[in-house]
Amino acid sequence: MQKFMYLCSRNTEIYLISYSNTMQIYKANILFTKERDQFEVIPNGYIAVEKGRVVDIYEQLPSTLASQPVTDLGDKLLIPAMNDMHVHAPQYRNQGIAMDLELLPWLQNYTFPEESKYSDTRYAERMYRRFVRDLWRVGTMRTVAFATVHRDSTRLLMNLFLEAGMGACVGKVDMNRNCPKALCESVEEAVSDNETLIAEYAKPNALVSPIITPRFVPSCTPELLQACGDLARKYNLPVQSHLSENRNEIAWVKELEPESRHYGDAYRRYGLFGDTPTIMAHCVWTDGDELRMMREKQVMVAHCPTSNLNLASGMAPIRVFLNEGVPVGLGSDISGGHDLSIFKMMVYAIQVSKMRYCQDKSLPFLTLPEAFWIATKSAGQFFGKVGSFEPGYEFDALVIDDSELNHDNYSLLHRLERFIYLGDDRHITHRFCRGQLIAEPKI
Amino acid sequence: MQKFMYLCSRNTEIYLISYSNTMQIYKANILFTKERDQFEVIPNGYIAVEKGRVVDIYEQLPSTLASQPVTDLGDKLLIPAMNDMHVHAPQYRNQGIAMDLELLPWLQNYTFPEESKYSDTRYAERMYRRFVRDLWRVGTMRTVAFATVHRDSTRLLMNLFLEAGMGACVGKVDMNRNCPKALCESVEEAVSDNETLIAEYAKPNALVSPIITPRFVPSCTPELLQACGDLARKYNLPVQSHLSENRNEIAWVKELEPESRHYGDAYRRYGLFGDTPTIMAHCVWTDGDELRMMREKQVMVAHCPTSNLNLASGMAPIRVFLNEGVPVGLGSDISGGHDLSIFKMMVYAIQVSKMRYCQDKSLPFLTLPEAFWIATKSAGQFFGKVGSFEPGYEFDALVIDDSELNHDNYSLLHRLERFIYLGDDRHITHRFCRGQLIAEPKI
Incomplete structure (x- = not known):
C-alpha cells in the first residue's frame, strides 16, 4: 500500500x-x-x-x-544530494568563531575544551540536533563525521542521523596522548567502547555505521593506533583520520614515528591506510611516496578547502590527485572550515585550484563539472552506489x-x-x- | 514634525x-x-x-x-553599513556564470555582449533594479560602480540609487579601443556624455554622484585618457579604474604605453592617479614605484578577493598596502566576483591574506577587526565621514x-x-x- x-x-x-x-x-x-x-x-x-x-x-x-x-x-x-566527507560534529558550536587563531592555540583553547563538554549527553543532544538539522538544510544527505571520545554521545549522534533518515559514517574519536586529561582514554577503553558501538550499528548496508577514527598520529600512541588497525581489520570497518595538513604537524609526526617513511606510512604500519576503505582529511602536502601509496591503496582524500584557507595550512593539490587516480571528496571540516555547504566547498575547491594554477600552469584548475563530480559521484563511492543517477x-x-x-x-x-x-x-x-x-x- | x-x-x-x-x-x-x-x-x-x-x-x-x-x-x-568599492552594475546578469573562463574569453563572450544590451534603457532598468535591490539585501549602503558607456542607462542607475536612498559614485564607462564596435565611442561623445551627467548630478554633498571612469588603459587611447583626466580636474571629480590585475594585462599596458614607467604611471600621466580622489581595483601585482606612488597620492585600492580567485589573477598584498599606508577598501567586483556581500569579502580577504602569509611569514594575515575596518571606516573615507560611529x-x-x-x-x-x-x-x-x-x- x-x-x-x-x-x-x-x-x-x-x-x-x-x-x-x-x-x-x-x-x-x-x-x-x-x-x-x-x-x-x-x-x-x-x-x-x-x-x-x-x-x-x-x-x-x-x-x-x-x-x-x-x-x-x-x-x-x-x-x-551532497556528501560531506570530513566534519567534526562536536565543533558545531565553534563554527565561525576564533578564526584568527592558528591550529595549535585553536585546538587548545577552543577545540578540546568544547569536545570535553560531550561527556554530557544532554549538551551533546542540544548541539547534535542542530548539527544534523543544518546538514539537512544545506542538502548534505551523507556525512563522514568525527564525534568525540565519548561512547554515549557518539551513539546519540548515530541515532539522530537514523531518526532523520540521513546516511552517515560516525566515528567515536580515539586519542590517548597530547590532549587534555578529560579527553584521554586508555587503549582498553577505546577498544571496548568501539566494540560496543560496532555491535550495535555495524550491519550490512546500514544507513548509519561506525568508522574507526584515530584522531591523528600525534594524539594516538602506537598501541592505540595498532588497536584501531586491529578493529578495522577484525570488523572490516572503514577508517578516517587526518593526514599532512600542515608542515609543523608533519614534522611532529616524523619525531613521534621515526620509523615511518612519511606521515601516511605511520598509518599504514598499523593497518590504517587502505587495508579497509579509508578517508584522509586534508593531504595538503602529500606527494612522492605518500601519494603513490594513496593511489595504490585507493585512500580517499577529503579535500577541505575552506579549512585549508582558514587555518593557513596551504592549498591541496587536487589536480595532482585526479591525475594520479587518487579518489577525492569534499569536506566542510567544521569548525576549521566555517561553511557547512558542500556547494560552497565546490566553489572554494575551484578557487584554491586556480591559485595553484597561478603558481604552476601545468596543473589546470578544476572545472565546475569536475568539482560537482568530486562532491557527488567520486565522494559517494565511499557509501556504495551513491552520488549519481545511473541505474x-x-x-x-x-x-x-x-x-x-x-x-x-x-x-x-x-x-x-x-x-x-x-x-x-x-x-x-x-x-x-x-x-x-x-x-x-x-x- | x-x-x-x-x-x-x-x-x-x-x-x-x-x-x-x-x-x-x-x-x-x-x-x-x-x-x-x-x-x-x-x-x-x-x-x-x-x-x-x-x-x-x-x-x-x-x-x-x-x-x-x-x-x-x-x-x-x-x-x-557596508561599502562596495568596486562593482560592475551591468554584469549583474552574468553573476555566477561562466566562472570556468579566464579573463579574455570571458570579456569577449560574456562581459562585452552583456554591456552592449544597455543601449536599451528598458533592459537596463530591469537589471539595474534587481542590482540595487540586491545591494540593499546584503547591507551595502554605499557603492562605487561602473555602469556602461551609455549615458542614459547610467543616468537611470543613478536615479535608482537616489530613489532607494542609497549612496553611490556611478561611472559612465569610457572606452574607445580594443572593444566591440557597439561599445566604442569617440572622445567627443565621451566628454559630452560625461558633461551632461556631471551637470545633472555633481553637487556638493550629493548622495549619488558621478565618477570619471576610464575602463582601463588597454581600452582607452591616450586622447581619451587625457580627456578623462581633464574632466576630473575641471570638475574636481573622483576617478576609478583597474590596475595591475594580472600579468598579461600589465605586459599589454607596457606595450600600449611604452613611455610610462609602470601601469600606475600610465594613469598618472593623464591626471588619473590621485590628483583627485582615486580608486584602483585589484592592484594584485602592484609593488615598487607603483606602490610608492599610490601611497604618495593616497590612491585607494579596491581589493576584490573573490574576483582575484575566480579569474586566477593572484593574491593582492593587502598587508603591504596597510604597512605602507595605502588606503584600502573591499569590492565585490561582480561578475568577476560572484558574491555581492561585503561581509563575505571580509572572509575572503582574510583567507587570501592567509595564503600570502603561508608564502611569506613576514606578512601577517588580516585579523577580523582589520578586515572590518577596511570594509567600513577605511573604505568609507572615500564618501566623506562614513563607516564609523564616531561623532x-x-x-x-x-x-x-x-x-x-x-x-x-x-x-x-x-x-x-x-x-x-x-x-x-x-x-x-x-x-x-x-x-x-x-x-x-x-x-
Missing part, C-alpha cells in the same frame, strides 16, 4: 510525493555527472526510482511506464527551486552554476536519501 | 523608528572599528543621531537626553538579528564573527543610510 505526503513548494503548487517502496517517477530538469568532466543534462526528463534506487532516466517516458503516476517538479532542477544508484537527490535566480532565461547549466555560486538552503525544496523524502529534523 | 514608521522584526516585536531630522536614539549592542586593529564594543549602548549624523555613543544615556524617545533594538547588533560620521548602519546563530551565549565579538562568517541577508533587519531607514527597493 502506498503512503502519500503532500508538500507545498514556494510557488504554492502542491506536489504529490510518495515515499513507499513502489516505483516513483519524478519529472524535472535532471543534471548530474556520470563522467568527471561533463554534466549529463536532461531537460524535462523523467527518473524512475524503486526500492530506493534509480531504475533509469528517460527523455520521454517509455510506454511500459505510462501507467505509473508521475510527480511533476515543474521547472525545478533535480540533482544528486542502480541509491536515489540521494535534491530539488532546487532557482526561480529567483533564473530571472532571465539562463541555460540549465548556467542555472546550476548560479545556484552553486549564489544559492543557499532557501533554494532547496526537497531532499531525498535512499529514495525517502527527508523531513526537516527536529532540534 | 516627526514622521514614524513601524517595523516588524522577525521576533514579531514592534519597534518605533523615526526618520525625521530630529534627534533619534537607538539602543542596541553597538560594534564598530574606530581603530584598525580592534573593535569598539558597547553592550546595550545608545547612539544618538541627528540630521543624519552620529552625535555620540553612550554606555548610559546622559540626563540631557533623558527626555528623548529611544528606539530599543533589543539584543540585536548595530554595526556600520560627526554619517549614520550608515545595519541592525543584525543573529538570534538564530546565537544559540549558546556567545560573546558579542563572537556573535559578530559568526554573523560575518555564517550569516546572510536574512539576519539584517534594518538598513540606514545617512540616518534614513532604507526600505527594500522595488524591482
